[in-house]
Amino acid sequence: SQQGEEDPQALSIQEGENATMNCSYKTSINNLQWYRQNSGRGLVHLILIRSNEREKHSGRLRVTLDTSKKSSSLLITASRAADTASYFCSGSSGSARQLTFGSGTQLTVLP
Amino acid sequence: ETGVTQTPRHLVMGMTNKKSLKCEQHLGHNAMYWYKQSAKKPLELMFVYNFKEQTENNSVPSRFSPECPNSSHLFLHLHTLQPEDSALYLCASSPKLVGGLSLLYEKLFFGSGTQLSVL
Numbered sequence: 001s002q003q004g005e006e007d008p009q010a011l012s013i014q015e016g017e018n019a020t021m022n023c024s025y026k027t028s029i030n031n032l033q034w035y036r037q038n039s040g041r042g043l044v045h046l047i048l049i050r051s052n053e054r055e056k057h058s059g060r061l062r063v064t065l066d067t068s069k070k071s072s073s074l075l076i077t078a079s080r081a082a083d084t085a086s087y088f089c090s091g092s093s094g095s096a097r098q099l100t101f102g103s104g105t106q107l108t109v110l111p
Numbered sequence: 112e113t114g115v116t117q118t119p120r121h122l123v124m125g126m127t128n129k130k131s132l133k134c135e136q137h138l139g140h141n142a143m144y145w146y147k148q149s150a151k152k153p154l155e156l157m158f159v160y161n162f163k164e165q166t167e168n169n170s171v172p173s174r175f176s177p178e179c180p181n182s183s184h185l186f187l188h189l190h191t192l193q194p195e196d197s198a199l200y201l202c203a204s205s206p207k208l209v210g211g212l213s214l215l216y217e218k219l220f221f222g223s224g225t226q227l228s229v230l
Binding site: 005033035040041042043044045048088099100101102103 | 113115117144151152153154155156159199201203218219220221222223224226
């Protein structure tokens with residue numbers, strides 16, 4: 001089963017605005033990770049949140065996790081044109097088979 | 112740079128060709144992965160290797176044949192592919208196999224991928 005489905009599929013905002021992306025998963029997890037992918041490149045790890053954490057910050061990134069709703073959100077504050085990329089989430093509960101990702105959210109930040 | 116290098120970056124091949132994709136990691140990791148990324152579709156986990164042993168094969172067609180001669184190198188041998196196999200093939204590594212009871216918090220390091228076109 002997919003352990004990470006991102007929503008919305010596409011998001012377009014102006015530079016300086018905040019961007020919020022959501023992630024849902026199907027089964028219980030021990031941690032959830034967010035990755036970023038520039039066009040035609042590999043994924044780069046952004047942040048990991050554990051199941052016993054509700055919120056985590058890293059620079060302009062804020063991640064929340066609601067295990068009761070099986071959902072997570074990624075907030076990018078004060079967005080920049082360089083934040084334009086696809087963003088993916090992946091939940092893990094102890095099986096390599098579950099290192100799966102969705103189709104991502106394509107974020108476009110307009111200058 | 113993530114420390115994971117994939118070659119070639121681009122590959123065009125006919126359906127009767129045989130080619131190989133190469134992945135090399137300089138991070139001392141023990142686990143390596145192949146993913147397939149098609150346009151508008153979720154990333155697909157194809158194979159997982161841990162300490163050179165294959166631990167996952169996600170029902171991948173036999174025209175894709177992985178090889179892991181050591182923990183630093185991973186190959187994907189391609190034979191008699193179909194046009195629908197055109198995609199970005201991503202290699203990843205992690206320090207240890209993500210998912211063991213004591214190894215739940217490790218991240219994946221990805222290469223830049225090989226963009227494959229099958230004509």
